[in-house]
Structure formats: structure tokens, C-alpha cells
Amino acid sequence: MGSIEFKNPATTTLLELVKSRRTYYNLKAESPISDDAIDHIVQDSVLHVPSSFNTQTSRVVLLLKEEHKKLWDIAIKVMEGLVAAGQVPKEMFENSTKPKLEGFKAGYGTVLFFVDYESLAAIKEKFAIYAAKFDPFALESNAMSQYFVWLALESEGFGANLQHYSPLIDEDVRKTWNLPESWKLDAQMVFGVPASEPGEKTFAPLEGRYKVFGK
Ligand SMILES: Cc1cc2nc3c(=O)[nH]c(=O)nc-3n(C[C@H](O)[C@H](O)[C@H](O)COP(=O)(O)O)c2cc1C
Numbered sequence: 392m393g394s395i396e397f398k399n400p401a402t403t404t405l406l407e408l409v410k411s412r413r414t415y416y417n418l419k420a421e422s423p424i425s426d427d428a429i430d431h432i433v434q435d436s437v438l439h440v441p442s443s444f445n446t447q448t449s450r451v452v453l454l455l456k457e458e459h460k461k462l463w464d465i466a467i468k469v470m471e472g473l474v475a476a477g478q479v480p481k482e483m484f485e486n487s488t489k490p491k492l493e494g495f496k497a498g499y500g501t502v503l504f505f506v507d508y509e510s511l512a513a514i515k516e517k518f519a520i521y522a523a524k525f526d527p528f529a530l531e532s533n534a535m536s537q538y539f540v541w542l543a544l545e546s547e548g549f550g551a552n553l554q555h556y557s558p559l560i561d562e563d564v565r566k567t568w569n570l571p572e573s574w575k576l577d578a579q580m581v582f583g584v585p586a587s588e589p590g591e592k593t594f595a596p597l598e599g600r601y602k603v604f605g606k
Contacts, residue, residue, distance in 0.1 A: 408546050413592070415550025416491075418498035418583030423548035426455055432543040433502055436536040443528035446514055449536050450505040450574045458568075462503075462579070463496035465563040466556050473559075495554065498583030502540055503564065505574035506533050533577050540580060550585030553578055 397403055422429065433453045442448055454462055470488055473479040479488070495501070506529045515522040537553065544551050557576040564576060 408542050412542055412545050413550075413589035414552045415585045415587075415589050416494055416552055417586040418494070418550055418552075418581065419586050420456070420497060420499050421584040422499050423584060428547065429453065429455070429500065429544070432547070433540060436539045436543075440532060440536040440539055442532035443525065444514060444518070446511060446525070446529065446532075448507050448510055448529035449533045450507050450571075451536065452503040452505070452568060452570065453500065454503065454568075455500040459498065459500045459581075460496050461567060462501050462560070462564070463492055465560050465567065466495075467492050469556075469559050469563065495552075495581045497586075498581045499549070500582055502537075502580040502582070503576060504533050504537050504578045504580070505570075505576050506530055507571075507573050508575055509573040530577065537578055537580060544580075544582050548584065549582040550589070551580055551582040553580050555579070 430453060433451055437449060437451050440449065467489065470479060470484055470492065474481050474484045508526055508529060511525045511529065515525050541551050541553070555578055557578075561576050564570065565572065565574070
């Protein structure tokens with residue numbers, strides 16, 4: 392596709408941001424912006440990302456610095472427990488899992504994304520015909536928040552990656568930060584100043600993945 396001129400230059404900026412967002416695993420415990428600015432981005436994701444019927448089912452926790460490190464210490468401790476119980480091979484943990492978790496810990500912060508499925512009870516009753524749809528809708532809305540935060544953090548000079556250590560860490564996370572039982576953890580977004588470039592990425596051709604009609 393040749394270069395397209397959009398009516399609003401912000402569209403070009405947005406598309407550039409979408410294209411430049413990547414998964415960064417090697418992160419430093421540094422921040423290019425203030426903690427208030429990070430806080431603002433995450434708050435905006437909670438307030439402004441859409442949800443089905445405006446149910447507002449996402450719950451988000453921002454962990455910075457020492458609190459962020461606590462999270463990855465929890466994951467390391469839980470995985471060590473699995474090794475001790477013989478559920479994870481020690482060699483795999485030492486050579487692969489532990490260095491990866493230490494890598495996350497070396498970042499600046501983590502955003503925890505939860506869904507409060509219990510808050511959907513009333514609307515499931517009211518719109519019984521849609522009842523089975525509300526849980527997936529809630530997860531879709533949560534994923535939109537994740538993507539928004541990922542883009543915004545990278546726009547400000549962070550690198551980020553998306554992790555899924557639920558349900559392994561759920562109990563400890565809830566207790567450590569005294570979170571409601573109804574908050575179901577979905578994803579953990581780790582961020583920090585990138586210490587290296589992201590890995591190579593390949594793209595399957597658009598043909599077969601996208602169709603346009605009426606152009
Ligand atoms: C829904 C979803 C779940 C993902 N889960 C993980 C994960 O658990 N661990 C991980 O390291 N990366 C995870 N990723 C990152 C993908 O592997 C990554 O986005 C993909 O390989 C494309 O690379 P890029 O982010 O650099 O564009 C996830 C991404 C998405 C969208």
C-alpha cells in the first residue's frame with residue numbers, strides 16, 4: 392500500500408504507534424516519565440475503554456518499583472513451590488523460568504488486569520438472552536484496556552510485555568494487595584525502559600486474513 396494521506400495527522404501518529412508497539416522482554420527499572428503520568432495512563436484505561444452495555448467490568452492495579460518487584464518475587468516463590476512438589480523440572484526452572492521471571496522483576500512496573508465477573512449478575516438476569524455473552528464481552532473489554540495501556544506506555548518510551556501467571560499467583564496477589572475476591576486476574580503487563588531491541592517478527596500475508604468489499 393502506498394502512502395495515504397489522512398484528514399487528521401493524529402491518525403498517522405496512531406497508526407505509527409500501532410506499528411511500533413512490540414513485545415520487549417529486556418527491561419530496566421527506569422522510567423522516562425513521572426509516576427503520576429503512568430498513573431494517569433492507567434486510570435484513563437479504566438475510565439474510557441469501552442465495555443458491553445457500559446458494564447465497566449475491568450479492574451486494574453498499578454504496581455511500581457518495590458511493589459512491582461513483590462509481584463515477581465511471588466511468581467518466583469510459587470514456581471519454586473511447584474519445583475519442590477515435583478510438578479516442574481528443576482532444570483527447566485533454573486535455566487528458563489527463573490531467568491525469565493528475574494527479567495520481569497528487573498522492570499519498572501507491572502499493570503495487573505482483572506475482570507469482575509460477579510458484577511455482571513444483575514445484567515445477566517435483566518438481559519437473559521445475552522447471558523452467555525457477558526463473560527466473554529468482559530474479557531474482550533479487558534483486552535482493549537491492555538492494548539491501550541501497552542500503546543500508551545510504549546508511546547512514552549517504555550517497553551512492555553504481556554504475561555499470564557494466573558491462576559498460579561492469584562491467591563498471593565489478592566492477599567498481598569488486599570484485593571476483592573471477585574477480581575479475577577487475567578493479565579500482567581510488565582514495563583520498563585527497553586534494554587535491548589525486540590525480537591524478529593514475521594507477518595502472515597494479509598491475503599486470506601482480510602477482505603474488503605465495495606471499495
Ligand atoms: C492475548 C495475548 C496473550 C499473550 N500472552 C503472552 C504471554 O503469556 N507471555 C508472553 O511472553 N507474551 C504473550 N503475548 C505476546 C505475544 O507473544 C506477542 O504479542 C506476539 O508474539 C507478537 O509480538 P509483538 O508483541 O512483538 O508484536 C500475548 C499477546 C496477546 C495478544
